[in-house]
Amino acid sequence: MVTLLIILGKVLVGFGGLLLLAAYMTWMERRVFALIQVRVGPNRVGPSGLLQPIADGIKLMFKETIIPAQADKVIYVLAPAVTLIPALAAFAVVPFGDSVTVLGQKVDLVLADINVGILYIFAMAGIGVYGIVLGSWASNSKYPLIGGLRSAAQLISYELSLGMSLLGVVMIAGTLSLKGIVEGQAGMPYIVLQPLGFLLFVVCMLAETNRAPFDLPEAESELTGGFHTEYSSMHFAVYSIAEYCSMITLSAVGATFFLGGWRGPLLPPVVWFLIKVLAFMFFFMWLRASTPRLRYDQLMGFGWKVLLPLSILNVILTAGAVVFIG
Amino acid sequence: MLGEICKGLWLTLKHSFKNRVTVQYPDVKEEMPVGYRGLHKLLRWEDGLERCVGCKLCSAACPVDCIYVESEENDPEAPTSKGERYASIYEINELRCIFCGYCEEACPVGAVVLGNEYEFCQDDRGKFLYEKGDLLVERTEDHPELHARYDEKNLLTYV
Numbered sequence A: 001m002v003t004l005l006i007i008l009g010k011v012l013v014g015f016g017g018l019l020l021l022a023a024y025m026t027w028m029e030r031r032v033f034a035l036i037q038v039r040v041g042p043n044r045v046g047p048s049g050l051l052q053p054i055a056d057g058i059k060l061m062f063k064e065t066i067i068p069a070q071a072d073k074v075i076y077v078l079a080p081a082v083t084l085i086p087a088l089a090a091f092a093v094v095p096f097g098d099s100v101t102v103l104g105q106k107v108d109l110v111l112a113d114i115n116v117g118i119l120y121i122f123a124m125a126g127i128g129v130y131g132i133v134l135g136s137w138a139s140n141s142k143y144p145l146i147g148g149l150r151s152a153a154q155l156i157s158y159e160l161s162l163g164m165s166l167l168g169v170v171m172i173a174g175t176l177s178l179k180g181i182v183e184g185q186a187g188m189p190y191i192v193l194q195p196l197g198f199l200l201f202v203v204c205m206l207a208e209t210n211r212a213p214f215d216l217p218e219a220e221s222e223l224t225g226g227f228h229t230e231y232s233s234m235h236f237a238v239y240s241i242a243e244y245c246s247m248i249t250l251s252a253v254g255a256t257f258f259l260g261g262w263r264g265p266l267l268p269p270v271v272w273f274l275i276k277v278l279a280f281m282f283f284f285m286w287l288r289a290s291t292p293r294l295r296y297d298q299l300m301g302f303g304w305k306v307l308l309p310l311s312i313l314n315v316i317l318t319a320g321a322v323v324f325i326g
Numbered sequence B: 001m002l003g004e005i006c007k008g009l010w011l012t013l014k015h016s017f018k019n020r021v022t023v024q025y026p027d028v029k030e031e032m033p034v035g036y037r038g039l040h041k042l043l044r045w046e047d048g049l050e051r052c053v054g055c056k057l058c059s060a061a062c063p064v065d066c067i068y069v070e071s072e073e074n075d076p077e078a079p080t081s082k083g084e085r086y087a088s089i090y091e092i093n094e095l096r097c098i099f100c101g102y103c104e105e106a107c108p109v110g111a112v113v114l115g116n117e118y119e120f121c122q123d124d125r126g127k128f129l130y131e132k133g134d135l136l137v138e139r140t141e142d143h144p145e146l147h148a149r150y151d152e153k154n155l156l157t158y159v
């Protein structure tokens, strides 16, 4: 009974926190953008505009849902959920704190510590793409279709390198479990041993979450809204929450693999974890405000001709180092 | 490429420490510069007489025909303006006005000016028809900024 309650509590705290964080990322993104563009940003609703995400949520809920006449209605409605659910589910294996004692039981602050954790995350990220492709296909409109095609091609190209970039850490740690990887970084974070891997990971992470400079699937200037052009009201909100959730999840993966997860001096582990995730998120936003979008052929060329060879090189070098140095 | 991205990041980082350019509008209101073309005003002379002599030049100059003037002879005993005639009806349809400023350039006596006021939203189209009473200033001394627009020869100082 107690175990069940604890599991329930963990799920509520984990996913509730993730959704709340995702909603507040919209606020943070707008504030960071404003900061860089010498503006103020949302500051009217609540102190410093902190209630803005809630106001936005309420507004979107009361907006009319528009489904194009030619759309495949069932798939059109389901597609945003197909993106959101894997984005949430992927977070389940990320440890967000050290173990704590609740009601006399030792509780690990991770929703599910499975021994193939990182494979699970990739599997979920892979399913998430289906949501984008299905949504764009079901809209039966030109812009979303192009956005969806770009998305499919981009994610196939960059997922390989993303996996490869983490392989170095997996080899050093000798485990696929994220909890094990955090434990392996007790001495020093893996970014010290895997600087190239970290760099590759950050680049692939941007491409994987469709963020600038790799935001070709949504490319406002050429495809209006890309894959979600036809979406409105809550369906649209679900897409954007899913995007922020997958950003947070990948930031959490990055923090776990390279920056030592929840480890850190003085402050409680959960706080350290949040700081590291937010640092990644800030970098996402900062980069989006600073870089122009890549051209499509540049994107493909960069993925296959630069990133993939580099990540393979990184894997070989790390493998050699692990075998010969130990 | 990495170098250029770092350069861009550094630039945006520097920008985020600059002073904000945003004006928190309803709370903070900016002083409009001399020559700002807002809501029209009809001016008076220092002795209280109306400047407008009802010559209809502003109406003729207006590219969208939004000024309507009717003039009458001044009563010699108690004149309304300094000329022979004065405007008995003076209406501006602010909804049609494009705030080009031709009326104030056309006026020979510097009577009509585009003032500093820019907050005149209405909830009804009819309310945008401003009559003489709405446009005429009460006392000259209250509007030094509008008089500052004309020199002693009644020529606009800023065009």
Ligand code: SF4
Residues within 6 Å of the ligand: B058, B061, B062, B063, B064, B065, B066, B067, B092, B096, B097, B098, B099, B100, B101, B102, B103, B104, B114
């Ligand atoms: S500002 Fe231009 S449009 Fe407006 S009343 Fe004067 S002349 Fe007409």
Ligand code: SF4
Residues within 6 Å of the ligand: B051, B052, B053, B054, B055, B056, B057, B058, B059, B069, B087, B106, B107, B108, B109, B110, B111, B112
């Ligand atoms: S405002 Fe000036 S131009 Fe217009 S009728 Fe009066 S005196 Fe003539």
